[in-house]
Each structure stands twice: as C-alpha cells, then as structure tokens.
Amino acid sequence: MTTPPTHADVPGRFGPYGGQYVPETLMPCLRELEAVWLAARTDPAFLAELAELHADYSGRPTPLYRARRFEAACGGKARVWLKREDLNHTGAHKINNCLGQVLLAKRMGKARLIAETGAGQHGVATATVAALAGLRCTVYMGQVDMQRQEPNVQRMRLLGAEVVPVLSGARTLKDATSEAIRDWVTNVADSHYIIGSTVGPHPYPTMVRDFQSVIGIEARRQVLEKEGRLPDVAIACVGGGSNAAGLFAGFVDDPVALYGVEAGGSSLGHSAALALGTPGVLHGSYSYLLQDDDGQVVPAHSIAAGLDYPGVGPEHSFLKDTGRVTYDKVDDAEALAAFGDLCRLEGIIPALESSHALAFCRRLLGDEAACAQLRAARAAGPDAGPLVVVVNLSGRGDKDMHGDAGAHGAAATDGNGGDHGQAR
C-alpha cells in the first residue's frame, strides 16, 4: 500500500483532491493570484492592514461564549463553548475571507469584484468589502435563493452591488457559481472573483482556509484561557467547508476530535457530498460531490441556503479519507429544532447553517457510548472532568426568520425535551 501524498507534496492538491480544472484563459490569473497571496501572507504591511480591519471594522476577536442553558439541554455532562462568528460585521464568518481577498484584489489593481452567493451572506460580505475598497461589484444569485433570502438581496443593493438573478438549473448556488465563473472568464483583466468558500481551483481552497483560520487560532487561545486546556471536541457545519476549515485549522495538530456536519436535508433531497457523494470535478476542482451514474451533478437540497451546494472543498475530501475529521449529517428538522433551542435557551438566533452544528452537538452529547469513547481517548484521561466542546456559530439567523425557521422553528422543538416554553 502506498500512502497518499500529503498537502505539502503537490501545491493545490490534498491527496488526490483539488487541482485547477479551468479554461486556459484563467490560468494566468490563478497564477497571479497565487503569487500575490503567497507574498502577502508573510508581508508585515499586509498582515497589519488585515489585522486592523479585523479589529476595527469586523469586531474581532469574536467572543468564545459558554452556552450554559444549551449545555444543560444537551444533558449537562459537557461544557459547550460557542465561537461567536455571528457577531462579525455582516453577521457571519464570510467577512474574514472577503477582507483578505479584497486586499489582494487591490494589490492586483482590479477595479471590480465578482461573487456568487447562496444564503446571501457571501454576497453581502463581498458587497461590503467592495464598498470599503471603492470597487464595483456584481453578485450572482440563484432566483430561488433571492426569494428565500430577500433581506440580503436588499442589503447588497444598498451597499451598491449589482445583484444578477440566475435562472438556469435549480436556480441555487451551483448555478450562480457557474454564472460567476463565466463572467470571470470574460472580464478577467479588471475583475477579481471572490470565491466564498474553500472550493474552486487552487489557490482558493488553501487561501480561503488561510483567511478563515483566524477562527480556529482565536478559539484555541480562548479555550486555553478559559478552560486551561484544549477542548475534546470541535464541531462546525460544512457547506463548501470554509468555517469548518477555519475552526479546524486551530486544532488539527492537537488531540482534538473534529466533526464536520453536512446538511441531511429532507425527503426533497440533501447536500451531504462527503457522506453520500462520490469524487468528481465541479467548479474547477476534484472533490466529493453529488452526481448520478453519468456524472451529472445532482441538485442539492437544504433548508439552509448556505449549505445548499452539491460539492465540498477538496481538503475536507482528503480529511474524510484520512479519517482525521469525522463527517456526519443533520437533517432539516433536527436543524430547526436546534435553531429553536438556541433562540429560547440562550437568546441567540443562530443561522440555519450553524444550527446543523448545534444539532449535531446535542446528538453527540446524548450518545453515551460516543461520549465514553471521547473521554477515554483524551490525553488527560476519562476522569478529567466534563467533556469540553467548541461549536462554531458561523452566523446569525436574522436572515432566516421570515422563512421556514420563523414559521416552524418553534413547533419543531416540541417533544425535543428541554425546559423552554412556546416560541412566539
């Protein structure tokens, strides 16, 4: 047996995954982007500018908050810390990546930003940094998502972006991504394409993880401060995989159990590319994705628009194969129940995407055998006190309130235990 190559062996490859499956016209600009990014990541001036924006514009570091009442609803045998990415400017972790990339766009002398968006969060974050940097901005968004995420469409337009409805395919994120790539191929000279997750051709998956690693670096320092030790478990939801990659970056070299949670959807479908997909090429890279026997991409479904993507980042594909990260899925109903729980138990309205991670946390802590295994596995031994869990609260749920969550979030928690009352 040969061991698969590690990340370091081939740039842009994670084992067999990743790569650059793009039209020839885009290759020079991927090379330029990679060079500018590699120079920037060790340039003190760049890092200082980014750090200042993190602190004064976005509000970093985001807090690490111990959710005591949610913890009790999970059985009371663990301490659960929420990494509050929902408190970022624009309400999600997406801004971390956009702030980094807009600084690169300025270094490359680009006058215009292009983005695709599903939940609207990445579109809002891109429109925001475009305004900040004085660049023009075009955001592609599936028409179905525009209806589901109307407040974010209004936000992007207020911020000066042009929002282009995408009417092809299932009219969601995959179709918007294809349109954005088409625009980029045409306008590559003056436009930078800000991909919103750890997907697409190299250098995006690595570069976006780099910009999101601030989540895990902060969380590691904060949990050490508050608990005096590393957590036993870190959990994040996985759409394309950027908030998870950012959180995991802080813990991947530590003896911390890592869980990535995909959208199990409903009878309408799912978007669990890692759990239920097979490897193939989508949007410029080789990775797990949802496809039929003929290699046709199968439309994804999730109640959370930000998870509604048939692919997933190449690094996650590799981490699945190596077993370093455990990937599981949570369905729409479980996510809605967790959404309602956090609202009423903690006074925090989470994004539906993040609610998948919360639901998995609750499920894991309710599983006696799994918890015993986690306790036995830790360096400090099985008797070293309660399990310590970090959950990435990737975003806030204001954007979701007018839809299914607002209507059904409360009802979905009935019979789910806990001491909460009615949601009104």
Ligand SMILES: *Cc1c(COP(=O)(O)O)cnc(C)c1O
């Ligand atoms: C976009 C989004 C996600 C999913 O994207 P990843 O790249 O997998 O992180 C998760 N949570 C929120 C709040 C989002 O906006």
